[in-house]
Amino acid sequence: xxxxxxxxALWLAAALAVLQLVGGVLAVRGQGELASVVRTSxxxxxxxxxxxxVALLWLFIATDLSVKLVxxxxxxxxxxxxxxxxxxxxxxxxxxxxxxxxxxxxGLIALVERRLAEKTLLATLAAQGFVAIGFYAFIxxxxxxxxxxxxxxxxxxxxxxxxxxxxxxxxxxTLYFGYVGLSVAFSFAVGALVTKSVTPDFARAMRPWVLGAxxxxxxxxxxGSYWAYYELGWGGWWFWDPVENASLMPWLAATALLHSVSxxxxxxxxxxxxxMLGVIAFSMSMLGxxxxxxxxxxxxHAFAVDPExxxxxxxxxxxxxxxxxxxxxxxxxxxxxxxxxxxxxxEGALVFNNVMLSAILGIVLLGTLYPLATEAFDVRVSxxxxxxxxxxxxxxxxxxxxxxxGPLLRWRQDNLTRIRLPLVGVAVVMLATxxxxxxxxxxxxxxxxxxxxxxxxxxxxxxxxxxxxxLRVPLATWGMVVAHFGIAVALFGMASESAFSEEKLAAVSxxxxxxxxxxxxxxxxxxxxxxxxxxxxxxxxxARYDGGKxxxxxxxxxxFWAPPQETNESQLATRWNGQLYAVIGNQAEDGRWxxxxxxxxxxxxxxxxxxxxxxxxxxxxxxxxxTDLKRRRALRRRELRxxxxxx
Amino acid sequence: MxxxxxxxxxxxxxLFVGLAAYQLSQPKDEFVESAMVGEQLPQFDLxxxxxxxxxxxxxxxxxxxxxxxxxxxxxxxPCISEAPQLERLQASGVEIVGIAIRDRPEDxxxxxASYGNPYVRIGADDLSEVQLEIGSSGVPETFVIDGEGKxxxxxxxxxxxxDVPVLLDKLREAGE
Numbered sequence: 124x125x126x127x128x129x130x131x132a133l134w135l136a137a138a139l140a141v142l143q144l145v146g147g148v149l150a151v152r153g154q155g156e157l158a159s160v161v162r163t164s165x166x167x168x169x170x171x172x173x174x175x176x177v178a179l180l181w182l183f184i185a186t187d188l189s190v191k192l193v194x195x196x197x198x199x200x201x202x203x204x205x206x207x208x209x210x211x212x213x214x215x216x217x218x219x220x221x222x223x224x225x226x227x228x229x230g231l232i233a234l235v236e237r238r239l240a241e242k243t244l245l246a247t248l249a250a251q252g253f254v255a256i257g258f259y260a261f262i263x264x265x266x267x268x269x270x271x272x273x274x275x276x277x278x279x280x281x282x283x284x285x286x287x288x289x290x291x292x293x294x295x296x297t298l299y300f301g302y303v304g305l306s307v308a309f310s311f312a313v314g315a316l317v318t319k320s321v322t323p324d325f326a327r328a329m330r331p332w333v334l335g336a337x338x339x340x341x342x343x344x345x346x347g348s349y350w351a352y353y354e355l356g357w358g359g360w361w362f363w364d365p366v367e368n369a370s371l372m373p374w375l376a377a378t379a380l381l382h383s384v385s386x387x388x389x390x391x392x393x394x395x396x397x398x399m400l401g402v403i404a405f406s407m408s409m410l411g412x413x414x415x416x417x418x419x420x421x422x423x424h425a426f427a428v429d430p431e432x433x434x435x436x437x438x439x440x441x442x443x444x445x446x447x448x449x450x451x452x453x454x455x456x457x458x459x460x461x462x463x464x465x466x467x468x469x470e471g472a473l474v475f476n477n478v479m480l481s482a483i484l485g486i487v488l489l490g491t492l493y494p495l496a497t498e499a500f501d502v503r504v505s506x507x508x509x510x511x512x513x514x515x516x517x518x519x520x521x522x523x524x525x526x527x528x529g530p531l532l533r534w535r536q537d538n539l540t541r542i543r544l545p546l547v548g549v550a551v552v553m554l555a556t557x558x559x560x561x562x563x564x565x566x567x568x569x570x571x572x573x574x575x576x577x578x579x580x581x582x583x584x585x586x587x588x589x590x591x592x593x594l595r596v597p598l599a600t601w602g603m604v605v606a607h608f609g610i611a612v613a614l615f616g617m618a619s620e621s622a623f624s625e626e627k628l629a630a631v632s633x634x635x636x637x638x639x640x641x642x643x644x645x646x647x648x649x650x651x652x653x654x655x656x657x658x659x660x661x662x663x664x665x666a667r668y669d670g671g672k673x674x675x676x677x678x679x680x681x682x683f684w685a686p687p688q689e690t691n692e693s694q695l696a697t698r699w700n701g702q703l704y705a706v707i708g709n710q711a712e713d714g715r716w717x718x719x720x721x722x723x724x725x726x727x728x729x730x731x732x733x734x735x736x737x738x739x740x741x742x743x744x745x746x747x748x749x750t751d752l753k754r755r756r757a758l759r760r761r762e763l764r765x766x767x768x769x770x
Numbered sequence: 771m772x773x774x775x776x777x778x779x780x781x782x783x784x785l786f787v788g789l790a791a792y793q794l795s796q797p798k799d800e801f802v803e804s805a806m807v808g809e810q811l812p813q814f815d816l817x818x819x820x821x822x823x824x825x826x827x828x829x830x831x832x833x834x835x836x837x838x839x840x841x842x843x844x845x846x847x848p849c850i851s852e853a854p855q856l857e858r859l860q861a862s863g864v865e866i867v868g869i870a871i872r873d874r875p876e877d878x879x880x881x882x883a884s885y886g887n888p889y890v891r892i893g894a895d896d897l898s899e900v901q902l903e904i905g906s907s908g909v910p911e912t913f914v915i916d917g918e919g920k921x922x923x924x925x926x927x928x929x930x931x932x933d934v935p936v937l938l939d940k941l942r943e944a945g946e
Contacts, residue, residue, distance in 0.1 A: 441787045448780040493789070499792060
């Protein structure tokens with residue numbers, strides 16, 4: 124019964140999306156009969172899609188094995204949290220989550236958005252409905268999560284053991300919130316193209332969605348990177364795998380969009396560029412989904428690979444992105460030019476940032492798709508760090524340098540001599556750090572530069588606050604400061620990891636001690652352990668940092684029995700200045716155990732930085748929303764007062 | 771901005787869609803075929819992987835008789851299932867040269883004791899260097915080498931009973 128309710132709600136939601144599209148299009152063309160139903164159907168669609176997703180969660184909690192998806196992805200012995208995450212840890216459920224979040228976002232726009240011109244809003248909701256229809260069709264035609272089995276299964280298959288991890292339970296939904304936020308920005312962009320009204324008000328309406336999406340994407344990438352780092356047991360934190368790139372590309376586009384939308388909101392400049400980025404950011408989300416789901420590129424973590432689904436997503440992709448780009452090509456000329464500005468200005472720095480981010484995006488896109496292109500000519504290549512790292516750095520490093528300066532510049536027109544003191548200060552810090560690092564030892568050029576820029580950037584990030592009353596600094600400015608500081612922190616972590624890491628692969632007998640970096644590591648014993656749906660061998664490892672206090676680590680090599688799979692559960696000893704990373708492997712013939720150890724100084728700063736960046740985005744979002752609320756309240760008060768005056 | 775430039779993003783996007791559609795319509799081929807088929811064997815000289823058999827070198831393949839070059843490892847499970855087929859090939863008079871990948875002499879000895887020894891020589895390729903040069907991407911893989919040391923055929927994966935006649939045919943062709 125629950126499954127049927129979920130399915131019915133989904134069909135109804137799809138029907139309402141059609142109504143939303145038709146009503147919106149008619150209203151934009153001047154026939155307003157259905158205009159009043161557009162908002163209402165957007166809200167109802169949100170409620171129904173939400174209901175449908177709750178039904179799916181319910182089926183997973185109850186482990187209803189008559190439902191195919193539950194039987195294929197859950198197991199009665201699974202802990203509750205993983206039963207829940209099983210609902211979206213698969214193709215069908217994740218598509219339902221996607222469309223649900225999208226419908227909820229549409230409903231929210233319909234409920235709260237009051238700033239946009241009515242016509243642009245209706246066009247936006249119509250675009251949102253149009254995008255949603257494709258996803259409903261996809262789910263209902265080829266990926267029905269509520270499909271029943273002819274005969275209920277006796278027991279479920281379990282969830283992919285690699286996914287049975289608390290971090291990963293929240294990783295996909297986080298990214299989806301990000302993707303969907305970008306779909307809203309996309310709808311706004313299309314709505315504005317349709318009505319040809321690209322105004323600062325439009326930018327202010329779009330900005331919270333971009334900010335929110337960006338916060339979620341940042342968190343998603345940070346969490347995903349940490350998951351890959353400790354769960355896959357390879358000791359690395361970024362592999363330039365197609366799936367990782369698929370999550371990085373929307374982030375890069377969203378970062379560019381976030382900055383250009385701010386220019387549009389504050390200065391009414393970069394109109395067409397912002398629209399273009401709005402389209403590109405969502406294109407990148409859909410492209411990522413396509414690459415992951417179609418299996419067109421071989422990736423270590425491609426799941427739910429299916430060429431038929433791939434074709435469906437490709438059709439949606441060409442429809443939406445192709446349509447929006449065609450609309451852009453036809454309409455962009457009719458959008459009047461925005462305000463002009465000098466090169467040395469806040470806008471100028473932001474444009475530079477945008478160009479660099481777009482270049483990096485282009486590089487990642489090219490590297491990710493290149494194997495696809497060469498394969499058409501029967502040449503197989505794989506593009507990895509030797510391409511991405513140096514080529515990406517060519518654009519990243521200058522961008523970071525300008526990022527240190529940009530926030531100090533004034534809008535419209537400025538003079539570098541006005542800020543020469545802080546400029547010289549930051550330059551001195553960078554050069555001094557570079558000198559120290561080079562004297563310390565010869566690390567790679569990128570790591571050296573990274574450390575130097577991180578030091579300068581960390582200080583530069585706070586410079587916009589100088590000479591201001593800290594209590595009166597707007598929250599959005601604090602957000603920028605924190606986010607930029609977060610970039611410096613993350614950069615420091617990345618450069619340190621690359622410069623100072625030490626690795627040791629040792630075969631040790633029980634009782635043996637081995638060294639890695641400043642750590643003495645002793646294997647005390649190896650015991651078998653059992654979990655709810657796995658068994659494992661667990662190494663009992665005692666580590667001492669520099670002869671100090673004992674730290675106990677218990678890395679495991681787990682064997683899941685539902686479904687059968689082996690995973691390495693690495694164990695980490697975290698200090699303020701880095702992490703000891705331990706993985707236990709198989710036993711050799713002579714009874715010794717493989718122990719893989721890494722000492723990674725300051726590696727945690729990568730994720731602390733990521734979290735700071737997200738926190739900055741959040742502060743900024745709260746600041747913007749609070750300002751909006753205040754403005755709206757003031758407006759209403761004025762209306763009331765003028766109403767009284769008339770009376 | 772001139773009008774046609776606004777169409778550039780659409781153009782690039784169309785290119786991508788075309789490429790992706792083409793790739794989706796292509797059957798996915800999981801095998802990585804060696805570019806070395808039809809070429810001479812690369813130069814190598816491997817130490818013995820097993821005490822009672824000699825190692826393997828390029829020179830061993832130029833005595834005029836076609837041979838099988840079997841790339842395998844004691845830690846490789848499919849290698850166990852192809853062992854009976856290798857023995858049948860040996861019984862038909864085929865000379866099989868083995869290259870053991872990332873292996874240890876005691877493990878090789880244990881494997882041969884358990885599953886039989888069809889080899890005339892086994893070289894030890896500790897870092898997969900020779901394997902990669904030959905263009906093999908996994909174990910087991912079997913190559914047909916003609917009497918002059920040229921690679922004429924590559925079989926990827928374990929040898930199933932049905933593959934034995936195919937390999938015998940290829941060996942005969944290589945000998946003609």
